[in-house]
Amino acid sequence: MNKVRFAIVGTGSITPTHAQAISAIPDAELVAIFGRSAAKAQELATQFNCDWYNDYQEMLKRTDIDVVSICTPNGLHADLGIQAALAGKHVVIEKPIDVTLEKADTLIKTCQKQGVELSIVFQRRYSDGVIALKNLLEQGKLGKVIFGGCYIKLYRSQEYYDSAAWRGTWDIDGGGVLMNQGIHYIDMLQYLAGSVAEVTGHCGTFGHTGIEVEDTASAAVTFQSGALGVIEGTTCAYPGLVSRVDIYGTEGCAVIENDVLTSVQLKSGYEYKVGSSTENAGVSSPDISFECHQRQFQEITTALKNNTEPPISGVEGRKALEVILAIYKSAFTGDSVLLPLADSLFLKDLAKTGGFKRK
Template sequence: MKKEFGFAIVGTGLISTTHYEQISAIKGAKVAAVYSRSEEKAKLLAEKAGSDWYTDYQEMLKSKEIDIVSIITPSGTHADMAIEAARAGKHVIVEKPMDISLEKAQQMIDVCCENHVKLSVISQHRFDPPAVKVKADIDSGRFGKMILGQASVNWYRPQSYYDTSKWRGTKEMDGGGVLINQAIHTIDLFQYFMGEVESVYAHTAILAHERIEVEDVAVATMKFKNGGLGTIVGTTAAYPGLSARLEIIGTNGTAVIENDQLIKLYLRNANDEREAINIAGFESHNREESNHASVNPAALDGASHRLQFTDLINAIKEDREPVVNGEEGLKPLKIIIAIYQSARTGRPIQIDDI
């Protein structure tokens, strides 16, 4: 087994710095290549990483220095680029959403399997200590039956966010708006905690931005297969940028995660009394509101990305599935696609029917 795994960073958008910094911080990993259609951007990041750079994707995939391809290009290109990488024998880690098409996302999974390479979909918040704690308590039965959940992502993106990138806000490349781009991580944790979704009923609208084709306001109700109910609310018009908040309620416990911090956790013990939970160790470092992802997409704490990169490396070494493999990455995408179908048709959508 190799002592050092070479990553290729494919795309030089806002999140590329996080990928570069977190891969570089892992012992036994390095950034071996950078790809961008822009020679200037490829060179700039490659100089920081001390790596090769490419503007020809197929040529880059020939490099024997690359073991893992990290795809952070516009969402509508994810599957096509992942499939090419898999056919070249490279393992793949792809930013959310894994693609904007369920058919292409499934093809990505199938091709990676056929070529015996690992596929991981970025859902870094599953690795956050608060999420790990809550999930463990749910799985152990301490929450009892999961009965209600509320997810809200009330963030702010100015008009310039969409105007400065031609692909943002388009159905062809973005696939959708606040749900598939900003809220997808919260939706992923929502279903991760509450269980499989049975159906959704939703409304979406474009109410606060110009020259975009996708929603900047969305509301949805959900029914889970275990009988629980839930709501999702999302917007990119909540000036100046509020919080991402997830509330989950079981018959024996309640938890609230807000801006990646576990701010409330109550569990009832066997004597029907509330158990005092020390949550101090699960809080993230406080940041100024102006430097938070709710208003600034570049303001991202990359520690959980690093954990997911490390998990993929270990999955390769141990020949196992990554924690967030293709099938897991497909789950929040299915929910969001179902929400879009419901909003378009004006009727409830069964998840198993899409």
């Protein structure tokens, strides 16, 4: 395999980021883009010098496509990924893997049965700050982790939710601030602090109308290690504030703000502090840097060329989804929820009751 050849599914705001990331890798090539809108697909194909399709099955017939990267709304991920796997293509999915455990597990099993690889995009793991903190934790510099928290303080206008019929719906968006935006930080938290054992969650819809899902959420967390934690998220924090991950250990503490490792203070005497950028913090913007995506796509490309499993497999990428669903279940039932979850069938009842709307 000289070059790993990619096709992208979807023409939304994240598609150019995937296209730029793939195009920047010497041993990768973008060969096609599929979109339901022929005009958008053609426009992107012209921009990135590749072919375009508005017939998905026709594109999947091509023998010169090795990997299909799914960039559609959340609730379509598994279905489109399964079709790609059945066509013998490796599958990359922009977070989340999907919006239910059942659909995620079907995708994982299909890829395994077809002998193709599955990787979920959580590009924030590839930021310099997360890499540095992960190394410190693996070296034991912070001691035993006793607390981990993530705080997602974003602003999304009413116009954002009104911009597409699927936004803010259970079926397609799969949730609100936790599922759509906060999942990056929830993945980061469990990646750094360890697997989650139990959550007690609260969710509400306070600052937006016409949406089925939460725009504000909080959860108390217990990790499998026994450490405690907190997850907070909102899309009502005008005008958008700094999002943060805190890790406290027996030998010191570390803070990540907007993916930048801003503070490490250890009992050994080591101290590191740097300011984080607050420019456009927490604001929805199509101008997303593709650098971290490129790093993950490079690892995916290298793994496929070497016939090894790519980073952040389907099983690994499923973990953040399960944490979020556990928070939803806790908020819905009023009880603490233990992980692993047996299923996510409660979502049907949650949707029927009108979600988390508060007076």
